[in-house]
Amino acid sequence: xxxxxxxxxxxxxxxxxxxxxHLWVDLHADYLYAYALRRLNDDELARDLVQExxxxxxxxxxxxxxxxxxxxxxxxIIKYKVIDVYRKKNRLMSRNAADVKEQDMEFxxxxxxxxxxxxxxxxxxxxxxxxxxxxxxxxxxxxxxAKLPPLWLSVFTMKHLDETVTVTICKExxxxxxxxxxxxxRAKVNLRSxxxxxxx
Amino acid sequence: MKKELKTDLxxxxxxxxxxxxxxxKKQGEELSDREKLELKIHLxxxxxxxxxxxxxxxxxxxxxxLLKTDPTIEIKLDDDYKRTLKKTLxxxxxxxR
Numbered sequence: 001x002x003x004x005x006x007x008x009x010x011x012x013x014x015x016x017x018x019x020x021x022h023l024w025v026d027l028h029a030d031y032l033y034a035y036a037l038r039r040l041n042d043d044e045l046a047r048d049l050v051q052e053x054x055x056x057x058x059x060x061x062x063x064x065x066x067x068x069x070x071x072x073x074x075x076x077i078i079k080y081k082v083i084d085v086y087r088k089k090n091r092l093m094s095r096n097a098a099d100v101k102e103q104d105m106e107f108x109x110x111x112x113x114x115x116x117x118x119x120x121x122x123x124x125x126x127x128x129x130x131x132x133x134x135x136x137x138x139x140x141x142x143x144x145x146a147k148l149p150p151l152w153l154s155v156f157t158m159k160h161l162d163e164t165v166t167v168t169i170c171k172e173x174x175x176x177x178x179x180x181x182x183x184x185x186r187a188k189v190n191l192r193s194x195x196x197x198x199x200x
Numbered sequence: 201m202k203k204e205l206k207t208d209l210x211x212x213x214x215x216x217x218x219x220x221x222x223x224x225k226k227q228g229e230e231l232s233d234r235e236k237l238e239l240k241i242h243l244x245x246x247x248x249x250x251x252x253x254x255x256x257x258x259x260x261x262x263x264x265x266l267l268k269t270d271p272t273i274e275i276k277l278d279d280d281y282k283r284t285l286k287k288t289l290x291x292x293x294x295x296x297r
Binding site for chain 1: 203205214215216217218220221224225228229248249251252255256258259260261262263264265266267275276277281282285286288289290292293296
């Protein structure tokens with residue numbers, strides 16, 4: 001009896017010691033919000049996910065093993081919720097949207113398959129100015145990403161998100177791997193063109 | 201009259217659609233030997249697709265950067281929302297006791 005009590009006490013101590021729910025909002029809310037916002041581009045949805053993450057975390061505090069930090073644990077929860085949003089969005093899409101055809105791309109000549117002259121990629125002209133960290137250039141990228149159709153954006157984001165593997169994305173979003181590359185290709189060609197239009 | 205492409209080599213040299221597709225695929229998985237050769241031949245003669253490739257790699261890096269939560273870019277929840285959130289959490293914690 002005495003031993004059991006101690007053990008229960010210890011378990012309680014470990015859990016409560018590592019998790020501090022009353023501090024979550026101050027410590028992690030901004031981080032989780034930024035995490036969700038970058039992946040969803042939807043302010044209201046990102047806020048909701050932060051709240052949902054905290055609430056479901058409270059329900060499963062016992063699953064926190066203390067192997068990771070509190071933040072890593074919460075991030076894993078919100079990551080799963082983000083993927084779930086992608087999945088739901090995809091379910092709402094018609095079958096046609098996933099069935100993209102290479103032939104439809106306006107950028108290339110339908111017979112010769114070369115670039116149409118009006119769509120020729122031209123140098124951005126900021127290659128010398130560390131474009132990777134160029135603030136305005138990054139803002140244009142975000143605006144252009146927001147213009148992509150939801151499924152393309154989901155596929156594209158997931159591909160660049162924590163190096164998620166292709167098979168997982170295809171499984172989660174229910175697309176074939178052939179379609180996966182067609183979508184990535186189309187998304188990238190559109191995105192690049194949008195950036196050229198808005199930058200140069 | 202429209203140009204007609206006769207040889208395979210000519211078709212590869214013109215096919216920017218396929219070349220840009222391979223440029224994307226290459227960033228995620230290993231291309232087959234045939235695909236590698238096709239892309240090499242195409243890029244050797246196509247300046248525009250070489251520009252595309254360079255920009256495509258840059259955009260991939262930028263997107264990856266953007267998704268990594270970068271602490272130097274300030275994204276913050278407003279205080280009102282945080283207050284509400286704190287209350288919601290506190291209520292839930294109290295109800296669990």
